[in-house]
Amino acid sequence: MTRPPGPWWADLPPAAGAAVMATGIISVGLHLAGHETLSLVALALAAAGWLVFAVDFALCFLRDRPRWRAEADTPPALTAVAATAVLGTRLSVLGRQTLALTLLALAAVLWPVLLCSVLRHWRRRMPGGAFLVCVATQSLAVLAATSAAAGQGDWLGRAALVLFCLGVLLYAEALLRFDFRQVWTGAGDQWIAGGAPAISALACSKLTASxxxxxxxxxxxxxxxxxxxxxxxxxxxxxxxxxxxxxxPHYDVRRWATVFPLGMAAAATLATGASAHVRGLRTLGEVLLWVAVAAWVLTLAGFLMTRAAPGARAGTAPRASPDRVTGEGPTPRR
Incomplete structure (x- = not known):
């Protein structure tokens, strides 16, 4: 008897978690720009994506511990922390503080486990995914500062400052290990090199407004x-x-790691313009936001086209062990 195919997401690598990060930060950016309806649509999509990946993450941990450990060693595993915190940030802004604090607690539990696992396997000449150590840390800082501003406790604001400083240090370390040739040869995750200082700026703008x-x-x-x-x-x-x-131009799952920094640059520019009272930043932020939205649409179209292509059905083969640096399998993924 032929084994029935598994769920469509079962063959996605950890790097696919950047899709939730990208959608979540675009929702934040749309909110900052005053496009509330579109922001809520993006929030709903981000929440749905987060639930899918959360189920896959939990099932993998419970049923396939060797695969879970192999993937936890790679920088893209930290998208689990960042996606959770970005979603929590948007929920906090929406006024859903209980949900936001729950996601903050979950991300805070995952963060040291995954961060230590990734740092143990760092080496020289890393791809752009190395900067996820900074992004994941700063995403916690952003959520903690946002929750503090919503009246959930001054201690969260102080914790956000500590996380922000640690995130800056991790960015410097990742920069020393980054293979700068990736700027020209990377498949998409090289953009996180710019997304990391952008999310650091967003975290700092939240602290400035406190x-x-x-x-x-x-x-x-x-x-x-x-x-x-x-x-x-x-x-x-x-x-x-x-x-x-x-x-x-070809679709690669790491292109979601391009969309996230584009959206983060827009959100950070809009937030900085508001907190630092710098003229012109709002206009620039809105331009960057629509660039990020366009990139999100194109990347989603590329993903859907690969899923519709002949032979692209998921779950027909065992999931390959990922490379410890990139999080990708031994053969290129679509």
């Missing part, structure tokens, strides 16, 4: 926000120029 920090501390946070946003936008320009010079 009444906990006044005087010199407030000024230092405002300055750090602008510096980090400038770094993120500089990376954006470099990576965009590399895409134009060397187009990579």
């Amino acid at each position: 009444p906990l920090w006044t005087g010199g501390a407030h000024h230092a946070l405002r300055t750090a926000t602008l510096v980090l946003l400038g770094l993120g936008l500089a990376w954006y320009a470099v990576l965009l120029a590399a895409e134009v010079a060397r187009p990579r």
